[in-house]
Amino acid sequence: MDKDIFNHFNQPWLPMTALGIFVTCFIIYVYWTYKKSNKKFYENSSYMPLHDGVKHER
Numbered sequence: 001m002d003k004d005i006f007n008h009f010n011q012p013w014l015p016m017t018a019l020g021i022f023v024t025c026f027i028i029y030v031y032w033t034y035k036k037s038n039k040k041f042y043e044n045s046s047y048m049p050l051h052d053g054v055k056h057e058r
Contacts, residue, residue: 032038
């Protein structure tokens with residue numbers, strides 16, 4: 001069944017293009033996450049769950 005599908009699929013460049021776009025986006029997202037200028041942003045964001053807006057809790 002798979003061979004029949006692949007025999008009629010005449011656009012071999014399409015999966016390679018999709019893979020290239022995925023890998024490029026993945027590398028950009030990883031770079032954006034780990035670059036040094038975003039460190040302060042992620043440190044502040046990591047404390048957000050701890051500060052829920054309650055001033056004095058008993």
